[in-house]
Amino acid sequence: MKETVKFKRPESLCDLQTHYCPGCGHGIVHRLVAEVIDELDLREKTIGVAPVGCSVVAYKYWNFDVTEAAHGRALAVATAIKRCRPKMNVFTYQGDGDLASIGLAETVHAANRGEKLTCIFINNAIYGMTGGQMAPTTVIGQKTATTPWGRDPARGEGMPLKVSEMLAGLDQVVYAERVAVFDPAQVIKTKKAIKQAFVNQLENKGFSLVEVLSQCPTVWGMSPEQAVNWVKQEMTKTFPLGRIK
Amino acid sequence: MEKNTKNKFSGGKKLITGNRAMAEAAVRAGCRFYAGYPITPQNELTASMAKLMNDSGGTFIQAESEVAAINMVFGASATGFRAMTSSSSPGISLKQEGISYMAGAELPAVIINVMRAGPGLGNITPAQSDYFQATKGGGHGDYRLIVLAPSGVSEAYELTRLGFDLADQYRNPVMILADAYLGQMAEPVQLDFADEENKAEKYDKSWALTGAKNRKPNIIRSLLLEEGALEKHNAVLQNKFREIEKKEKRFEEKKVSSAEILFVAYGSSFRLAEEAALALRGQGQKVGLFRPVTLWPFPDKALYNAAQGKKAVFVFELSSGQMVEDVKLSLNGTVPVHFFGRTGGGVFSVQELMDFVKKTIK
Numbered sequence: 001m002k003e004t005v006k007f008k009r010p011e012s013l014c015d016l017q018t019h020y021c022p023g024c025g026h027g028i029v030h031r032l033v034a035e036v037i038d039e040l041d042l043r044e045k046t047i048g049v050a051p052v053g054c055s056v057v058a059y060k061y062w063n064f065d066v067t068e069a070a071h072g073r074a075l076a077v078a079t080a081i082k083r084c085r086p087k088m089n090v091f092t093y094q095g096d097g098d099l100a101s102i103g104l105a106e107t108v109h110a111a112n113r114g115e116k117l118t119c120i121f122i123n124n125a126i127y128g129m130t131g132g133q134m135a136p137t138t139v140i141g142q143k144t145a146t147t148p149w150g151r152d153p154a155r156g157e158g159m160p161l162k163v164s165e166m167l168a169g170l171d172q173v174v175y176a177e178r179v180a181v182f183d184p185a186q187v188i189k190t191k192k193a194i195k196q197a198f199v200n201q202l203e204n205k206g207f208s209l210v211e212v213l214s215q216c217p218t219v220w221g222m223s224p225e226q227a228v229n230w231v232k233q234e235m236t237k238t239f240p241l242g243r244i245k
Numbered sequence: 246m247e248k249n250t251k252n253k254f255s256g257g258k259k260l261i262t263g264n265r266a267m268a269e270a271a272v273r274a275g276c277r278f279y280a281g282y283p284i285t286p287q288n289e290l291t292a293s294m295a296k297l298m299n300d301s302g303g304t305f306i307q308a309e310s311e312v313a314a315i316n317m318v319f320g321a322s323a324t325g326f327r328a329m330t331s332s333s334s335p336g337i338s339l340k341q342e343g344i345s346y347m348a349g350a351e352l353p354a355v356i357i358n359v360m361r362a363g364p365g366l367g368n369i370t371p372a373q374s375d376y377f378q379a380t381k382g383g384g385h386g387d388y389r390l391i392v393l394a395p396s397g398v399s400e401a402y403e404l405t406r407l408g409f410d411l412a413d414q415y416r417n418p419v420m421i422l423a424d425a426y427l428g429q430m431a432e433p434v435q436l437d438f439a440d441e442e443n444k445a446e447k448y449d450k451s452w453a454l455t456g457a458k459n460r461k462p463n464i465i466r467s468l469l470l471e472e473g474a475l476e477k478h479n480a481v482l483q484n485k486f487r488e489i490e491k492k493e494k495r496f497e498e499k500k501v502s503s504a505e506i507l508f509v510a511y512g513s514s515f516r517l518a519e520e521a522a523l524a525l526r527g528q529g530q531k532v533g534l535f536r537p538v539t540l541w542p543f544p545d546k547a548l549y550n551a552a553q554g555k556k557a558v559f560v561f562e563l564s565s566g567q568m569v570e571d572v573k574l575s576l577n578g579t580v581p582v583h584f585f586g587r588t589g590g591g592v593f594s595v596q597e598l599m600d601f602v603k604k605t606i607k
Contacts, residue, residue: 044458047324059464065454067323067465070346073316076308080320080328081454083304084278088324088456106316109309 010034012043014063023224025181025214026055029122032191033093034062036198042089047081049074053095054128072103075110075119082117089201091118097127100136100163107163114172114206118197121163121209124216125235132219136161139238160238164211168245174206176245180213180236182228193243213239254300256438263398263427266434267357268293270405271329273437276355277303278321278328280314284336285369286425287359291331311336315343315356322352323465325453327409331357333425334375335366337383344418345384348482349467351452353412355405356390357421359428362590370590371425373512376567379422380541387479389486391419391493392540396515398432404538413448415489422540424563426513426592494547495538500526501551504533506606507580509548509572510561511537514593518561521598530602540568545575552580557606561598562586 009015012034020026037043043064050058052071059066069077074092082090092099099107099121110117126144127133134144134151139160141150151157168176175197179190190212197208213235217227254273261269268290271279279294291307298305304321308314314330321328332340337358347354358379362372379392391411395401401423408419454463469475499519501507510518515536522532535551537544552558558580560569569584576582585601587593 045456047454047456049320056468057470059462059466063462064457065463067320067454068350068468069319070316070342073312073319073343076313076316077320077323079306080278080280080304080317081324083306084321084324084326085455088454105309106313109313 010038012037012046012063014061016061018061019057020054021218023215023217023227024054025124025212025216026122028181028187029120029190029212029214030058030061032187032194033091033120036191036195037064037089039195040198040202042198045087046089046091047085049078049081049090049092051092051094051098053098055093055095055122056129058093072098072101073106074098074103075106075115078117079110079113079115082115086116089198091120091198093120094122095128096121096123096125096135096137100161108167108170111167111173111207111209112170116201116204116206118201119207119209120194120197121211122214123163123211123239124214125160126216126219128216128219137163137239139235162239164209164244167209172206173209173245175200175208176211177209177243178211178213178239178241180231180241182213182215182231211239213241254436254438256436258433258435260431260433261398262289262429262431263395263401263423264289264359264429265293266398266402267331267405267421267423268297269434269436270402271355271409272297272301272303274327274406274409276327276329276409277301278318278326279303279330280306280308280317280321281330281332282308282311282314282336284311284333286361286428287331287333287357290357290359290428294329311339312343315340318354319343319347319350319352322347322354323454325450325455327413329355329357331359333359333361334363334372337375337378341378341384344390345386345388346467347418348384348388348390349386350465351416351482352418352465353416354418355408355412355421356418357405357423360422360424362588368590369425371513371563371592372588372590373424373514373563374565374567374588375422376540376562376564379420380543380571388482389417389489389541391415391417391489391542392422393419394422394511394538394540395427396512396536398427398430399434401427402434402436411493415485417485417489422512424513490542493539494542494544496544496547497536497538498547498551499534501533501535503531505531505556506602507533507535507552507555507558508561509535509537509558509568511540511568514561514563517593517595517598520595521602524595525599525602537568543571543575545571548572548575549577549579552576555580558582559602559605560584561593563592564588
């Protein structure tokens with residue numbers, strides 16, 4: 001009988017155990033990016049830009065060219081890479097602190113220039129690597145190391161920043177979708193969105209953003225199961241899923 | 246036939262400003278990426294690069310900030326392109342994190358600082374008060390920049406060209422330390438006809454991000470988490486810096502052997518020191534001149550040799566005294582060192598320098 005392989009490690013993903021915590025969303029999204037790059041036959045033409053945060057060592061797990069970028073500067077670095085090598089497939093992979101706080105200027109301006117690249121934005125509503133401080137996307141009432149009482153706009157702690165809605169308002173952003181990875185159906189949707197964002201780049205369309213709501217069980221102080229439920233039931237109230245543009 | 250503009254720049258002798266000269270040098274050195282943010286007194290450099298990058302088929306980006314600009318240079322350099330940014334003092338402060346990352350990741354680039362007076366917003370007049378920042382680190386971590394200090398427009402042109410070669414040769418950022426005088430004054434410069442886009446290719450760039458086709462992935466990083474890895478990497482960097490110290494010290498000296506006293510100055514200050522030396526020689530005072538061209542690596546042994554047997558060494562800077570520390574380190578107490586400087590855009594006159602010398606050694 002002929003053997004058929006139904007499921008295997010994508011060529012764009014290295015055969016390594018990740019350092020991510022049990023239940024973390026990063027591993028899933030890393031794999032989805034790798035699967036999509038394989039399916040579009042882009043591995044040899046891809047340059048990834050890794051952020052600062054838990055996924056700072058993403059370059060270890062992907063089997064294509066990757067550069068690290070200073071905290072928040074991934075889209076400035078990616079802009080230059082894409083301009084110098086326009087035939088390459090260029091993407092950034094950034095967390096909420098990186099993309100929406102310290103790097104907000106770079107984010108808004110790369111999007112506003114309509115840089116023809118793909119931005120994968122991992123929103124887990126917290127600073128994971130540094131131990132759970134308030135992120136720009138921390139939801140109201142969410143307890144963090146720096147908002148132990150729960151994020152409270154009345155205390156001057158601001159509102160959760162809705163980056164996708166904000167960027168969708170810019171003329172040269174061609175695609176913005178918010179997805180999640182809390183169950184298999186959402187994972188499939190996320191892969192579809194990531195693929196769309198890379199196809200847009202292949203077709204030279206403009207700036208594409210995929211915001212992935214991701215779970216951080218360890219720093220949220222939850223079990224993996226509680227964490228996926230929290231994304232599904234709580235986070236999506238502030239950050240509704242679906243295509244924004 | 247389609248017109249190829251990529252290798253055609255007008256040559257010949259031209260009267261241009263230092264800002265313009267550094268831009269003309271960059272494009273002829275094969276620089277094909279520039280990102281910058283407006284700041285006085287270097288704006289003409291950015292504007293010149295906009296046109297020159299367009300004409301050469303390169304990329305020009307007016308960045309959203311100095312921070313973005315240096316990180317764009319990081320990205321361009323990571324892909325193997327010759328890349329440059331320029332700014333003036335406060336903007337250079339903003340770039341320091343990116344410069345440190347580039348030194349850590351061993352990415353070549355040229356960074357021009359057309360110094361203005363500080364600290365803080367200071368003002369837009371000439372100063373040399375970023376010497377410490379340029380030569381002693383500036384950003385975080387153990388690293389060095391090769392720092393080249395032109396004292397005229399023609400030399401600004403030559404050193405900018407040299408800067409791209411040194412950056413590629415050592416895989417390290419190079420800083421051109423100019424000032425508001427140099428940037429804005431015009432002098433004749435011999436421009437080359439051809440550019441050196443092809444020359445840039447003689448340097449090994451097999452590390453660059455070009456797509457992992459028929460090779461293992463290339464990774465650009467300064468993050469080293471594995472136990473002992475960062476210390477090992479730092480040792481590699483330090484070995485490189487020792488090699489640069491051995492091979493790249495540059496300086497100019499004038500009338501040193503017949504001199505009884507020695508003037509030490511760099512950049513614009515040297516031009517004034519030179520005038521003062523000439524006038525004092527006319528009055529019978531035997532003055533020699535020493536000018537560091539590389540501020541790092543500092544030409545310490547050459548200066549030591551030049552100063553031996555002199556009655557005194559005078560250091561003139563448009564600062565409260567920064568390079569003077571390296572002069573004292575080089576001389577190690579063998580010759581008395583006197584300092585005269587002005588700050589905040591105050592520029593010493595030739596007469597002021599002469600008076601200071603006469604008062605000091607009488």
